[in-house]
Amino acid sequence: MHTDTERCVRAVRSKDARFDGWFYTAVLTTGIYCRPSCPVVPPKPENMTFLPSAAACQQAGFRACKRCRPDAAPGSPEWNRRADLTARAMRLIADGVVDREGVPGLAARLGYSTRQIERELLAELGAGPLALARAQRAQTARLLIETTALPMAEIAFAAGFASIRTFNDTVREVYALTPGELRARAPGPGTGRGAGGALTLRLPFRTPFTPDNVFGHLAATAVPGVEEWRDGAYRRTLRLPHGHGIAALTPAPGHIACRLTLTDLRDLPVAISRCRRLLDLDADPAAVDGQLRTDPVLAPLVDKAPGRRVPRTVDEAEFAVRAVLGQQVSTAAARTHAARLVTAHGDPVDDPEGGLTHLFPVPEALADVDPATLAMPRTRRATLTTLVRHLADGTLTLGVDSDWPATRARLLALPGFGPWTADVIALRALGDPDAFLPTDLGVRRAAQALGLPSTPAALTARADRWRPWRAYAVQYLWATDDHPINVLPV
Missing domain, CATH: 1.10.340.30 (Hypothetical protein; domain 2)
Known part of the structure; x- marks a missing residue:
């Protein structure tokens, strides 16, 4: 998609949200990258270049737009449509395999050498597995910074960063703001972990979305003790890499309300990925x-x-x-x-x-x-x-x-x-x-x-x-x- 310049320009000019996550617009004059539906006035075509992933934009030195938040767009539908090496690698990266097992672990699961994995991902996404995992960590960190009142050290740990310094440097590089500045710009006060240690998030999706059959199916086939429908939400237990959790998912206008209770915050990215996959978001x-x-x-x-x-x-x-x-x-x-x-x-x-x-x-x-x-x-x-x-x-x-x-x-x-x-x-x-x-x-x-x-x-x-x-x-x-x-x- 990102190689079809004329099609990408048309999508940006029409602010077509259908293409969010398919490609990213990097603006050469500002050093910012955006999703196609960004509400700002589109730049001139000669000042735009198009890249296949947020990680590729970050690798090229662009920072995320503060208006459209391109890293929060729904994931590319390509990775759930295909069964080739790149798509399978992307599904594993979203499931946190690189953070837990490193690139050698990713390669071992796929049955290829680390060099082959790097080559395939670079060719299609403009970034290797470490950069893709880093972009995911940055988005998780931003989510926690803006929606909770958790201490920054706890957020860094939960997002998968090895140190506070790496966390601070990555957030500043990707968003051109410090973690403290990101929190100060958030639209409302963070709530921290609510009753029972729960985190409340919004899961975006591409419209249209008819939730009847997906939630109806999950509720009708729910296994007692593991799943339930309660107060308008589908709830279930999750077995996660570092412990267990409980997810409550509620259909809402324009998003899915997601309430997660986790025994270990390091499992947040994996829990989000699995909830998105469950609902085919x-x-x-x-x-x-x-x-x-x-x-x-x-x-x-x-x-x-x-x-x-x-x-x-x-x-x-x-x-x-x-x-x-x-x-x-x-x-x-x-x-x-x-x-x-x-x-x-x-x-x-x-x-x-x-x-x-x-x-x-x-x-x-x-x-x-x-x-x-x-x-x-x-x-x-x-x-x-x-x-x-x-x-x-x-x-x-x-x-x-x-x-x-x-x-x-x-x-x-x-x-x-x-x-x-x-x-x-x-x-x-x-x-x-x-x-x-x-x-x-x-x-x-x-x-x-x-x-x-x-x-x-x-x-x-x-x-x-x-x-x-x-x-x-x-x-x-x-x-x-x-x-x-x-x-x-x-």
């Missing part, structure tokens, strides 16, 4: 809906409620277990099975503000479960125990860095895994935007009602015109049914 609804509208059958559904997102997950292994528990049973039965596992094998947590009691059990804890204690058919017991054994010993890995086609093939090779189970994991856990569920009963029923083919093979062939957004087409098809997953809870 970095999606590009203009591209998705534009493609789906080309089909006259889907066009009325898209026009009725544009901007539907795919409900995803904060823990890929957890969702895989839940997908097996949900094989050929009702939503209520799947919740009951999962709740039993949680009560027996999950780690307990305290939740003074609600009814959450446990973290979902890790595969290692479930690998020791006696299959005879599982109240389900023998074949599904075997499927579940096989899955958790492979997850526990590392022969099967599910994560933001998964190669979508290869992982789906490995899932299908496991006993008891048919197309529906593999595809729903690809759709919700792996994040494949083109995953499709032609064998799903709700999809087939919707297809039949709309006059589409209802057999899996014929429907798959008909759905070819929806590529590469078939996962979103599933959301529009599901929404035709009168089911709690399609209704925003009250």
